[in-house]
Amino acid sequence: MDKKIIYRVFKGRASGKEIAIVRQWVESNPGNREEYMRERALFDAIQLSDFASTYTTASKSIFRYTQTWLKIAAVVAILLSGSLYFLTGNKQEELVAMNTITVPAGQRVNIVLSDGTEVWLNSRSKFTYPTSFSKKQREVYLSGEAFFDVTKNDKKKFIVHANTCEVEVLGTRFNVESYEATGEFSTSLLRGSVRITNSAHPSQSVILKPNNIASVKGGKLEVKPITDYDHYRWTEGLICFKDAGFKQLMKRLEKSFDVRIIIENKNLENYACSGKFRISDGIDALLRILQKDTNFLVEKDENTNIIYIK
Numbered sequence: 001m002d003k004k005i006i007y008r009v010f011k012g013r014a015s016g017k018e019i020a021i022v023r024q025w026v027e028s029n030p031g032n033r034e035e036y037m038r039e040r041a042l043f044d045a046i047q048l049s050d051f052a053s054t055y056t057t058a059s060k061s062i063f064r065y066t067q068t069w070l071k072i073a074a075v076v077a078i079l080l081s082g083s084l085y086f087l088t089g090n091k092q093e094e095l096v097a098m099n100t101i102t103v104p105a106g107q108r109v110n111i112v113l114s115d116g117t118e119v120w121l122n123s124r125s126k127f128t129y130p131t132s133f134s135k136k137q138r139e140v141y142l143s144g145e146a147f148f149d150v151t152k153n154d155k156k157k158f159i160v161h162a163n164t165c166e167v168e169v170l171g172t173r174f175n176v177e178s179y180e181a182t183g184e185f186s187t188s189l190l191r192g193s194v195r196i197t198n199s200a201h202p203s204q205s206v207i208l209k210p211n212n213i214a215s216v217k218g219g220k221l222e223v224k225p226i227t228d229y230d231h232y233r234w235t236e237g238l239i240c241f242k243d244a245g246f247k248q249l250m251k252r253l254e255k256s257f258d259v260r261i262i263i264e265n266k267n268l269e270n271y272a273c274s275g276k277f278r279i280s281d282g283i284d285a286l287l288r289i290l291q292k293d294t295n296f297l298v299e300k301d302e303n304t305n306i307i308y309i310k
Helices: 003-010 016-028 030-054 072-077 229-236 246-257 283-291
Strands: 079-089 092-102 109-112 118-121 126-130 137-149 157-161 165-169 173-178 186-191 194-198 205-208 212-217 220-225 238-245 260-263 272-278 298-301 306-309
Touching (some): 003 016, 118 126, 186 229, 194 220, 205 212, 205 220, 246 283
Parallel strands (some): 260 306
Antiparallel strands (some): 165 194, 173 186, 298 306
16 A cells, blocks of 8 residues: 555545545455554654654744743643544445644643644543545544634534534634543533533533533523633633632642642631733642642641642
8 A cells, every 4th residue: 555645534635536545455354454553553652753853943833832831842642643543424434533732731732723623622532533524524532621713614523522522613713621530521611602412411502602501401501601711711720710719719729730729728718819820830839829828737748649728
C-alpha cells in the first residue's frame, strides 16, 4: 500500500476512491490493519513533534498556546491517540481516523478542528474528534469541560456527545461541562442557538437561548440565566469566584487539580470568598493565599493525594 495515500486519509485529504482502497486493504488481513495503526501512531507522534519545534507559530499547528497555557515541557503529558472507525450509512462506508486528547490535571489545551471550529479543553478532559468530518455532520465526543467556537455551516450540524446529554448546534459559542466522575452536566450558551437532548430520556429536549445555562437536575433538564461570566475565564487559565462558599470552591479545586479535599475545620462552613487565581500557580499557592484571609491549616498526604483542611 502506498503510504502517501494512507497519510492523505489521516489528513482528511483522500478522495472517495482512495478511502475505499485503504478500507479494502485494511480489511483484507490483520497484518494490514496492524500496519495501518502503526502508521497512525507515527502520524500522531509527528504532529506532537512538529508542535514541539514550532509551538511559537500558532498557525502552523492545531495546538495553540499562550504564556498562561501549557508550557512546552508539559506537552509530553498530553495523551494524543488514534483509532480507526468504519461508519456505515446509506449503503456507503467511510474510513474515519479519530484522535483522542486527554488533558492532565491543572492544564488546558486549545485546538482547531478541520472545519475551523476552535475548542478549549479544560483540566482532566478527554476529547475525541475525527481528523476530518463526514459530508453529513460534524460529531465529537467529550468527557470533561470544553468551550466551543463553532464554525457556522447550515448544511452540516455540529454535535457534541457528552456523558449525559447531546448538544446540537450550527454555529455558536458555548461551554459544556460533563465530567464522567461526577455525573453532572451543564451547557452555557453565549451566542447562537443549541439544542440539548437528555440521552437517558430523548423526549427531554430544550433549545437554549444566549446567556442561559441548561443543566440536569434529578434526571431532568433545567434552564436558568447565566449569573457569572467569570466562570468561563478558565479558557484564560484563571479560576474566578465571587462570594463562593469555601466548600464550593474546594470542589472546583478538586476538579481542576485532580485531588481530594477533606474539610475538617468547621469554622469554614460559613466563610465566603472572592478572587481570581492563575491555575498555573498550582493548588498549593492558591491555598496559601486563602490562608492569609482566614485561619486554617493544610496537610497533604502525598500517597493518597488527599488534602486535609484543618
